[in-house]
Structures are given as C-alpha cells and as structure tokens.
C-alpha cells in the first residue's frame with residue numbers, strides 16, 4: 001500500500017491479540033464458513049501504516065490536508081475496489097421477507113417543559129428553542145440477515161433501533177421518511193410482524209420457562225391456533241433457542257434462583273419468536289453476559305437469521321457496543337454510528353475495505369470491531385498516563401475520510417413493495433378481549449398462588465386482628481356504657497379492614513408496570529384486558545379476608561345477634577375493603593412507582609380516617625370540609641355499620657342513669673343524637689359502590705395512559 005504517509009495516530013489504542021487468540025480466530029472462521037482474518041487482511045502491509053507519529057497531535061500532511069480524500073481515492077484505486085452494497089443478501093430474493101428503508105431521518109428531543117418555561121421568562125435573553133439532535137439526517141436500509149448497529153456509547157444505537165421500531169419517547173420528534181416494504185408504517189403495524197427485545201430482561205420470576213412461553217403463545221398467536229398447535233410452537237422455539245433442558249425451571253427472582261442470565265435472554269427472544277416475526281430488534285443482547293454465553297447467543301441469532309432453525313429466516317438487527325471478534329464475524333451487515341451520524345453502512349466484510357481505503361487498515365491480531373471503534377472514537381485526554389490526544393478537527397477529518405471513500409447510498413423508498421402482499425397475509429387476528437382476560441386471569445392466579453405465603457400471612461394476620469379487637473370489646477352488652485364502646489369498636493373495624501385491603505394491593509401495578517408496559521408495547525394484550533384480569537384476581541383473592549374477619553369478630557364482641565345484621569355487617573366489611581383497595585389501586589396506578597405509592601397512600605388513609613365520622617360527628621362537620629366527605633370511605637362504612645348495629649337496639653338503664661337524665665333507651669335515639677340519620681344504610685352502600693367504581697375507572701385511565 002502506497003499510503004505510507006497516512007499514519008494513524010491511534011496505535012496506542014490498538015489491541016493486539018497473542019498467537020493463541022489468532023489461532024482461535026482461524027478455527028472459528030472455519031467453523032462458520034466465514035473468511036479468515038488473514039484473508040481479510042492479506043492484501044495490505046498495514047503494520048507500516050500504523051507507526052505512531054513522533055508527536056501524537058500531528059497528523060500526516062496527506063491526512064490533514066483538504067485533498068486527503070481525493071488522494072485516498074487515487075491510492076485506493078490501486079487496491080481492491082468495492083461496490084456499495086446494502087446487504088450481503090439480494091433484497092429482492094424470496095429469502096428476504098421484509099425491507100426497512102429510511103431516508104433523511106432526524107430525531108430531536110423536545111426541551112424539558114419546565115426548563116423551557118424558565119428560559120422563556122428570562123427578560124434579558126432572547127428565547128431560542130433548543131432541541132437536542134439524537135440522529136442527524138441519516139438514510140439507510142435493512143434487508144435480510146444479521147445486522148449490527150455499532151458505535152461508541154451515546155452514538156445513537158438505541159435511538160436508531162427505537163426510531164425504526166416506532167418506540168421513541170413522546171418527547172421526541174422524528175423528521176424524514178421510513179418505509180416498511182415500500183409503505184409508511186406505524187407501531188401497530190410493525191408490532192404484528194416484528195419483535196423487539198429490550199436490554200433488560202423483564203419476566204415473571206415465578207413462572208417456568210415453558211409457562212412463560214405458553215402464556216405468550218396464548219396471548220400472541222392468532223386465534224385460529226389450537227392448543228396443540230401452540231404447544232408445538234413453544235416446543236419448536238424451546239428447541240431453536242436451546243432451552244428444552246430448562247423448560248420446567250422457574251425464571252427466578254433476585255431472591256429465588258432460576259435460570260441463568262443467558263437463558264433469560266433466550267426466553268425474552270423466544271417470546272418474540274413465537275409468532276415467527278419477519279424482523280427482530282435486539283437492544284444490546286449481550287450486555288451482562290460472559291463471552292461464551294454471548295457467543296452462543298449470537299450463533300443462535302445467526303442460525304435464525306439464515307433460516308437454519310425450524311423457523312423461517314428472520315432479519316435480526318442488534319445494537320451492540322464492542323463485540324468480541326468471533327461475535328463480530330457472525331454479523332452479515334453493519335451500521336456504524338457516531339454522534340447521530342452514520343459513518344458506515346453495508347456488509348460487515350466491506351467495512352474493512354472502507355477503512356483500508358480511507359487509510360486505516362486493521363492491524364494483524366486486532367479485533368476488527370475494536371479497530372472500527374478505535375478509529376472513530378477520540379482517545380480521552382489523560383494527563384497522568386499521557387494518552388495521546390487528537391484535536392477535534394483531526395478526528396472530524398478521520399470521520400469524513402471514512403464517509404467520503406464510500407460511494408453515496410441511493411435509497412429507494414419503494415423497495416420491497418412486491419413483498420407487501422405476503423406481509424399482509426401474515427397479519428392474523430390476535431385472541432379476543434375476553435380470551436385475553438381469561439388467559440391473564442389464569443396467569444395472575446398462578447403467580448399469586450406461587451407466592452401463597454403472602455396470602456396465608458394476610459389471612460393469619462386477619463384472624464389475629466379480629467381476635468384482638470374482639471377480645472378488647474368482648475361481650476359488649478346492652479348497658480349505657482356499651483354505647484360509647486360500640487362506636488370505637490365499629491370505627492376500628494372499618495379502619496382496620498381498609499388498611500389491610502389497601503396494603504395488600506398497593507404494590508400491584510408498580511411492581512408489574514415495566515413488564516406490562518413492555519408486553520403491551522409488543523401488542524401482547526390490551527391494557528383494559530390486563531386491568532380487568534388484575535382487578536378480578538385481586539378482588540377474588542381479597543374476598544375471604546373481610547368474611548373471616550367478620551365471622552371471628554362479630555360473635556366475640558356480641559353485636560346484635562340476627563342473621564340479617566350479621567350479613568349486613570360482613571357486606572360493609574367487604575365494601576370497605578374493596579373501597580380501600582380501589583383507592584390504593586388508583587394511587588398505585590397514578591404514582592407509577594412503589595416508592596411514590598407508599599409515600600402517598602398513608603396521607604389518603606389518614607384523611608379517610610380523620611373524616612371517618614368518629615372523631616368528628618357528620619352533623620358537626622364544618623361546611624368547608626364537606627368535600628373531604630367524599631374522600632372518606634371509612635365514614636360511609638362506619639356510619640353504615642353504626643346504623644345497622646344501632647337500629648332496633650334496646651339499651652338498659654340503671655336508676656343512676658335515670659337520675660342523671662343520661663339514659664338513652666334505644667339505638668335510634670343515639671343515631672339522632674350523633675347525627676347519623678343524615679343518610680340511610682342503602683345510601684351508605686350506594687356511596688361506597690360509587691367510590692369503588694370511580695376509583696377503579698381512574699385507576700384504569702392511569703394504567704392505560706401513563707406510560708413513561
């Protein structure tokens with residue numbers, strides 16, 4: 001190579017592998033029928049080109065001049081020429097079922113509203129709205145095979161994946177055109193033919209691998225599938241991903257060990273593969289995995305992308321930071337990003353030609369992926385270690401050189417139109433809403449019963465509390481003194497059942513939030529189906545608690561012994577528990593996180609208790625607090641319980657009571673004295689039912705619309 005003058009200022013950052021590693025390169029390539037490292041590098045004597053300049057800040061004259069690119073082109077014409085290709089596969093062939101094309105895509109983030117407000121009101125500064133640019137006027141296409149989106153940290157890899165998968169945050173703006181098989185597309189259409197695996201593995205820890213895949217199959221496979229067909233599909237996916245041996249092992253939680261990290265990642269991929277997507281996006285699939293597991297996983301992806309498994313071939317796009325050489329060589333094509341710009345796009349093997357032509361051939365024994373990134377990543381200044389630094393201009397010239405040696409990419413937005421018919425025919429209907437509710441209900445029950453110690457503990461606590469309250473007010477009797485003891489006993493029942501119910505569900509939505517948002521984003525089920533299944537399951541699990549509480553407590557205290565009064569008491573306990581649960585569900589749906597929910601819940605419970613009708617009789621409530629009435633489920637439970645217990649109650653009076661003129665002979669008189677007669681028992685039931693419905697509707701709106 002003639003370009004001796006093009007000295008890379010980066011030798012200090014080049015990694016050299018030892019002989020042993022080099023040997024393993026060759027073996028690996030032999031395994032996968034890919035070219036050997038030596039094949040790729042054999043045309044160049046690059047070692048001479050990578051001598052470190054005397055002054056690391058100086059770039060060779062040929063490099064820093066404006067004529068650099070032309071000179072390089074001339075030099076490169078003596079080398080093996082390369083054509084600009086989009087993919088190693090012929091996009092028009094039947095093997096490629098999906099073509100994704102994007103042109104002049106720019107992604108910007110809207111400024112934070114608060115920040116914008118404060119900037120706008122500064123009188124001395126002219127307000128110029130600033131939008132951070134994440135991707136800058138990029139064009140490209142993805143058509144078949146296994147793709148890597150590489151680049152330094154913060155270069156925009158995840159942003160590109162999210163843009164193509166229509167999964168960007170609401171505060172982002174996308175300009176430009178994106179086409180799927182020649183037609184504009186949206187998230188709803190894409191999620192029916194594409195899968196997306198996020199970086200973090202979010203799964204139900206208490207379900208086994210097979211159960212996890214089976215529930216996903218039930219929710220995502222078209223309604224025309226029979227159960228045996230679904231089982232067959234799950235079996236195929238387990239086999240394709242090498243998960244058959246762990247099919248009945250639980251996924252696991254931080255406290256209960258389950259499958260390994262690599263297997264978790266495979267389960268996440270498997271969930272997306274169940275409906276045989278044509279396109280699969282994977283955000284950093286190897287993060288957190290050891291090198292052997294990561295390589296194993298990528299080999300699986302390679303097999304899937306080349307149709308070597310039982311499934312049809314699927315186009316796979318992975319964002320990946322700095323893969324080891326063996327992994328890098330499994331990729332067919334590459335998109336190299338830096339600061340929101342594409343520096344290279346095309347077949348992986350051609351990337352080395354581009355770099356070589358630009359004057360940066362890959363040194364021997366160097367991981368090509370490391371080399372690609374080393375050249376475009378400016379080394380950080382380190383005064384202690386004396387790391388060589390390159391000026392921003394020099395770095396920009398390097399990037400420009402790499403871009404300029406590539407012929408311009410001509411993008412045809414109509415590419416893949418002929419594949420559209422096949423794509424449409426694969427859009428089958430998912431299970432009905434009712435079926436989704438049924439499946440999610442079964443899943444929720446299975447999860448809950450796997451954590452049965454929580455249910456058992458709450459039942460035991462209920463019995464203990466009922467016995468404690470019952471013993472404190474044991475055999476309450478009919479004397480005048482019993483009146484003042486009846487009120488706190490009834491009030492305490494309302495407060496206790498409310499707190500128990502609320503605490504049981506306060507974690508329900510936040511703990512599953514990330515998982516359900518992800519499942520909904522991939523079109524697994526409707527938010528309403530999830531919400532309905534969740535509240536049915538929570539309610540059914542909760543019903544025994546107030547019933548057990550009432551049975552244990554009612555007879556210990558000795559409230560009026562008639563069947564009607566007992567059942568009404570139990571019914572009020574149930575309504576109270578459901579009302580408090582509804583309030584907690586509303587708070588947990590709106591607050592989004594467990595931390596925030598448990599911070600807000602005590603305030604709501606305290607307000608309900610304070611205005612619960614016991615500390616401040618309803619008749620004496622100041623007018624300006626009247627609106628808080630509506631917030632207190634405790635009040636309607638307490639007043640309802642009091643009316644139920646006091647109506648028809650005959651009280652005994654001693655002579656002393658009569659002498660002091662403090663004798664109340666019937667419960668009705670006491671009701672009037674305390675002002676409980678402002679409402680009827682039916683009224684209390686109606687208000688509590690309204691409260692439950694109101695809170696649940698708003699909780700649903702929170703679950704449905706609060707996504708960030």
Ligand SMILES: Nc1ncnc2c1ncn2[C@@H]1O[C@H](COP(=O)(O)OP(=O)(O)OP(=O)(O)O)[C@@H](O)[C@H]1O
Pocket residue numbers: 109132134151152153154155156157158159160169171172319321
């Ligand atoms: N919603 C957002 N608001 C503001 N900045 C954002 C937003 N999303 C991404 N960014 C910024 O855009 C840049 C690109 O982010 P992105 O996550 O795409 O990078 P990446 O290449 O995937 O990085 P990494 O390899 O570290 O995961 C980063 O500087 C990031 O801070």
